[in-house]
Amino acid sequence: NAGVTQTPKFQVLKTGQSMTLQCAQDMNHEYMSWYRQDPGMGLRLIHYSVGAGITDQGEVPNGYNVSRSTTEDFPLRLLSAAPSQTSVYFCASSSGTGVLTDTQYFGPGTRLTVL
Amino acid sequence: GENVEQHPSTLSVQEGDSAVIKCTYSDSASNYFPWYKQELGKGPQLIIDIRSNVGEKKDQRIAVTLNKTAKHFSLHITETQPEDSAVYFCAASILARDMRFGAGTRLTVKP
Numbered sequence: 001n002a003g004v005t006q007t008p009k010f011q012v013l014k015t016g017q018s019m020t021l022q023c024a025q026d027m028n029h030e031y032m033s034w035y036r037q038d039p040g041m042g043l044r045l046i047h048y049s050v051g052a053g054i055t056d057q058g059e060v061p062n063g064y065n066v067s068r069s070t071t072e073d074f075p076l077r078l079l080s081a082a083p084s085q086t087s088v089y090f091c092a093s094s095s096g097t098g099v100l101t102d103t104q105y106f107g108p109g110t111r112l113t114v115l
Numbered sequence: 116g117e118n119v120e121q122h123p124s125t126l127s128v129q130e131g132d133s134a135v136i137k138c139t140y141s142d143s144a145s146n147y148f149p150w151y152k153q154e155l156g157k158g159p160q161l162i163i164d165i166r167s168n169v170g171e172k173k174d175q176r177i178a179v180t181l182n183k184t185a186k187h188f189s190l191h192i193t194e195t196q197p198e199d200s201a202v203y204f205c206a207a208s209i210l211a212r213d214m215r216f217g218a219g220t221r222l223t224v225k226p
Contacts (some may be wrong), residue, residue: 004158042119042204042216042218043159043204043218045213045215048213059116090158103149105151106160109157110159
């Protein structure tokens with residue numbers, strides 16, 4: 001198993017440009033999520049999905065869109081990039097969607113710079 | 116929503132000493148408390164977790180304790196080694212739907 005994969009590893013955008021960060025997992029996990037990591041602030045949840053066709057907002061959803069058409073893929077879209085979105089983005093997945101959370105596995109991250 | 120505070124932000128210990136990192140959470144409904152280790156340039160990796168029906172869990176040199184009444188939990192690393200140097204994050208969640216992380220602790224183990 002490849003686990004959780006993310007592409008690209010690095011990206012530089014100009015303000016106003018759009019792009020999609022890709023995330024895929026091959027563990028048949030129901031739950032997938034996107035976090036951003038900024039210095040001194042830990043990881044903050046952007047959006048999450050408990051299964052194909054179901055998404056919900058996390059702590060910092062503004063400026064980001066997601067969709068979940070398959071169990072394997074959970075892309076994150078920036079419609080109009082802003083310098084405040086410069087960050088490292090991590091995708092994660094887990095198998096648990098019940099009462100107790102299951103282990104989350106993280107991808108290697110995408111480092112995004114918006115000029 | 117849930118708020119997680121983590122202390123200290125940096126911690127330096129001598130090889131062989133113990134290291135303790137503490138976290139507090141605000142939502143008494145939280146029932147899952149994982150700890151992650153993040154090495155430079157990599158994603159966080161789960162090292163140990165504890166659920167609200169357990170007070171302590173140990174895995175070799177790593178242990179986690181949970182005090183539900185006080186709403187705090189701690190990571191204990193004994194016999195530290197240079198390869199333990201990394202950033203450690205605590206987190207808390209109620210369901211699989213919304214995990215909140217602490218700001219992280221940078222641990223340095225000096226040989």
